[in-house]
Amino acid sequence: MKHTLPCTVDIDTHHTPDWFTAKVDKMLPKMTFVLGGAASGKSLWAENLLLSSHLAPVYLATSRIFDDEIKVRVEVHKSRRSDRWVNFEAQLELGPVLRELESGQGVLIDCVTMWLSNHMLDENDIDAAQRRLLSDLKSCDAPCVVVSNEVGHGIVPDNALARRFREAQGRLNIALAAQADLVVFVMAGLPTVLKGQLP
16 A cells, blocks of 8 residues: 655745745725615725725825714724824815726715705706716726615605705716726625625
8 A cells, every 4th residue: 555645834934935924915896885874884894895905005084074963073083093094185076096996095085965965055067077977997007896885775855955865876876896906795794795895
């Protein structure tokens, strides 16, 4: 009967190359779309996803602070982010920031729901704004994580403006999901992958 000896390899830890022991970073796709309801945990989940990539994190905030409630929500988001984050604000046009980013960075856009609200309240051309946003995301050199609200699971709004917003948000979400490499729906802080694979 033939016997085979187990193969053993002695690793000299004093001369192990850096690539052998280095922590493996999560590789983010070019565009990740994170969708969820209000207070679903989607923003925190998206932040942690970007941080896990070990890219230099950039936060692109779109919210307008027009009352105390929004101010408190913004402060809660700010308080949980470390000094690692570079912060930008852009309420309407995201392109100028996105065009300045480099491949070693990763950007979190939080969120396109507020971005859409800003355009609607300013009575801008929503279709044209959406085309610019999709183009800017496509041409960005840094991986993008885009956060948005799913607004179609509630009751039908009781006024025309809210109904127009719901329809516009639905169309925007569909377009972003079509362009994204990874789409994740977050409910109660838990992610469900709708498209692609988690890194």
